[in-house]
């Protein structure tokens with residue numbers, strides 16, 4: 001019996017350790033917490049994880065996370081459909097929405113070009129972005145990938161793919177410290193980055 005318990009416990013510690021920012025000691029503390037918690041509380045965690053994986057998917061228009069076919073931003077008739085803001089991850093949308101300064105649509109690339117991690121163009125949704133622009137009605141694409149080496153490279157690649165299309169392509173302003181990320185930038189800095197965006201040269 002004791003051996004079985006240890007094996008299950010070690011497995012739980014091992015799963016916690018895979019989470020970002022969780023070291024071995026914290027993983028053990030979390031596992032002990034689950035062990036001591038009531039069955040309902042512990043299973044609520046397990047069910048929450050299961051439901052997120054079962055119910056959440058990518059919006060078929062913009063690849064934001066949603067529980068339906070289309071996300072709440074794409075479904076909102078008040079949004080300006082002539083502007084598309086391109087970001088790396090859904091969590092960047094949440095950061096930009098907090099500024100309240102942007103009323104257009106988004107497009108989530110689902111990553112950035114990172115050759116060292118084998119993340120190439122085929123892993124991103126750039127082709128889907130091009131198709132959205134081809135459908136017409138879009139006058140500006142704002143490239144809001146992170147202001148670091150990989151984000152800049154991804155912006156340059158996307159810019160190239162949109163070349164020759166009848167659309168203005170802009171890049172968010174450099175107000176953000178180089179190497180920082182949209183996800184963790186504060187609201188004022190993001191507002192400035194958006195309002196200070198500039199036409200991107202090829």
Ligand SMILES: [Zn+2]
Pocket residue numbers: 059060061062063064070071072073074075
């Ligand atoms: Zn959407």
